[in-house]
Amino acid sequence: MAITSANQLELLQTAEAVAREKMIDPDLVIQAMEESLARAAKSRYGSELDIRVKIDRKTGRATFARIRTVVADEEVENHHAQLTVKQAKSYLSDPQIGDEVIDEVPPVDLGRIAAQSAKQVILQKVREAERDRQYDEFKDRKGTIINGVVKREEYGNLIVDIGRGEGILRRNEKIGRESYRPNDRIRCYIKDVRREARGPQVFLSRTDPQFMAELFKMEVPEIYDNIIEIKAVARDPGSRAKIAVISYDNSIDPVGACVGMRGSRVQAVVNELQGEKIDIIPWNQDQATFLVNALQPAEVSKVVIDDDAGKIEVVVPDEQLSLAIGRRGQNVRLASQLTGLDIDIMTEAEESARRQAEFAERTKLFMDTLDIDEMMAQLLVAEGFTNLEEVAYVEQDELLSIDGFDEGTAGELQARARDYIEEQNRKAIETARALGVDDSLFNFEGLTPQMIEALAKDGIKTLEDFATCADWELAGGWTTENGQRKKDDGVLEKFDVSLEEAQHLVMTARVMLGWVDPTELATETDDAEVDGDDEEEAEA
Incomplete structure (x- = not known):
């Protein structure tokens, strides 16, 4: 297949037709054709040559040219694609490094294999351009609802025609009892848009909690106008859901607005979600009140x-x-x-x-x-x-306020409590010393003898050991694994040491050891306080 004048215009017509079908820039198709023809020409003239093809955008004429670049004598690596300055003087009057010598070569006669290869290059380039166009179009529509038409089903996943592209609704993103056939209309939530080398780029969902929130936004004008805000959503797709709303206009009831006249608004959402029961709950800043509302109807x-x-x-x-x-x-x-x-x-x-x-x-x-x-x-x-500490060190008046307690009784109780605490401290110190605790830990302010004993039993025997601890290792905490919250026991947890107190103790130890500059620590604390004040002002 030679590139003759008879089929020159066909190149432009083909490019226009492909660009129209795929909804991409025709120039991208022509560039793909140029690259495919250049690759075919290299297979004809030699892969070591730099052959470039230029298709005239008006006439469709394809020009084949051999390019040789002028380089320094010692940098010549490919004699077929590079020239020295001396060699270039035969072609250019004043050659400079980086100049190009262009020689037109005859058009190639594309054989069957070369034509097939050219076709593959064009298809690949067109596919890449189509995917780039689809990504650019949908990347800003993430988090919105889109209407589409079911094209086919693949291994339980639905391929959905969403206009200028395709999206995938995975099996686990479908509501349990839903089933669709080709050409069925479907409404989905654009959960994610990712640039992928192969496969789908637009990922759809009907089980995402935000799908229900967006449906309410479509049905309730007050939500769209930001008079009512959806603060939280929880779903058991296809079965039941809870949605928390708040109104910023005292004259508008958020629950009533979402329910609508005779339940028309909420019923529209329920119908779209295949009969999913929805509890609409007034949101409250007070956690306890909000929880009481959330547990309705109990x-x-x-x-x-x-x-x-x-x-x-x-x-x-x-x-x-x-x-x-x-x-x-x-x-x-x-x-x-x-x-x-x-x-x-x-x-x-x-x-x-x-x-x-x-x-x-x-x-x-x-x-x-x-x-x-x-x-x-x-x-x-x-x-x-x-606990005993409260009895031992509380103001005596608090004990005297108890019916039947006089000064003698209160004084005796406090004396016994202090004696017991001192005895326990003495035993704890003896145990800690027997375990090899360093004086640096005994002299550290903020740790009781019982705390030091507990640390020693856990292998923490010096101030350096203590300074390497994380706050949650001391005070305990919670971690989430596979969606389940797991309790992490702390060494000092039984002494009611909070995370903030543990963090303060550890940072104080690090400052004493010279690991942390106290001025930097003070700056971080001030910044945190400023951020906290800003957040409070924003909330106000």
Whole structure:
């Protein structure tokens, strides 16, 4: 197949047709043709030559040219594509390094193999241009809803025609009981748009929580106008969902606006989600109040929040337990996703039993350590005393406020508590020294003898050892593995050391050892305080 005048215009016509079909720039198709013809010419004249092809955009005439570049004498590597300055003088009047000598060569006669190779190059270039065009078009539409038409199904995944491109709806992104046939219309959420070498680039979803949020935005004008905001969404796709909303206009009820007249707005979303039941919940800045709302329709008696552990305990009436947990734990699981907290649900009977166990444990502690009778120990616990340190070092007036306690009784109790604590400290110091604890750790302010003993049993025996610890290793913490929160026990956790206190102790040790510049530490602290103030102002 020679490039003759008869088919020169066909190149332009072919380029226009391909560009129209693939919705890409015709110039990109012509560039692909130029590259494919150049590759075919190299196979004819020799791969070591630098052959370039230029197709005239008006006439379609293809010009084949051999290019040789002028280089320094010592840099000549390919005599077929490079010239020295001296050799170039035969072609150029004043050759300079970097100049090019261009010689036109006869057009090639494309054989069957060369033509097939040229066709593959053109197809590849056109495919790359098409993928670049699709990525550029959809990259800014991530996080929006798109309507498409099902083209085919591949291994359970749906290939969806989304206009100027294709998207993929993976099997795990479909609502469980949904089934589609080719040419069915489908509405999806653009979950991600990635530049991929092969395969799909637009990834769709119908199970993503934000899909439901976007559907509400389409159905509720107040959400679109930012009068109502969706603060959190949790879904069990195809079964049940919870959505938390807040209104910035006191005259508009956020729940009522989302439900609509006779439920018209929420019903439109439910129909799109194949009958998924939706609980619309008013969002509240107070975690406890928000959680009570999130656990609807169950009634909540009491909420106890543990900020350090990121957990929350909910007490419900005995008859409300199954309703609060929901079928297969669905209700409490969705409420947990909505609030971002681990939720432990217990009945009032279970909570009462736990309180009684704690009361009995503390009563026994005071009876054993202070050598007092059960009634007096129970009085101390009832007044809120939880450990010996509180009894030993509290203001005596607090003890005197307990019925039946006079100055003599209060003084004796405090004396016994201090004696016991001092004895325990002495034993802890002896144990720590026996384990080889260095004086540097004993002299470090902020650690009690019992803490030092616990550290020694864990192999931390010097100030250097202590300074290498992470705050969570001392105070304990929580990590998430495979979606499950896991408790990490801390060496000093039983002494009620918080993460902030542990961090302060470790940083103080590092400063004392010269590992950290105290001025830099002070600067970081000031910056953190400024950031915190800015956040508070923004919230206000």
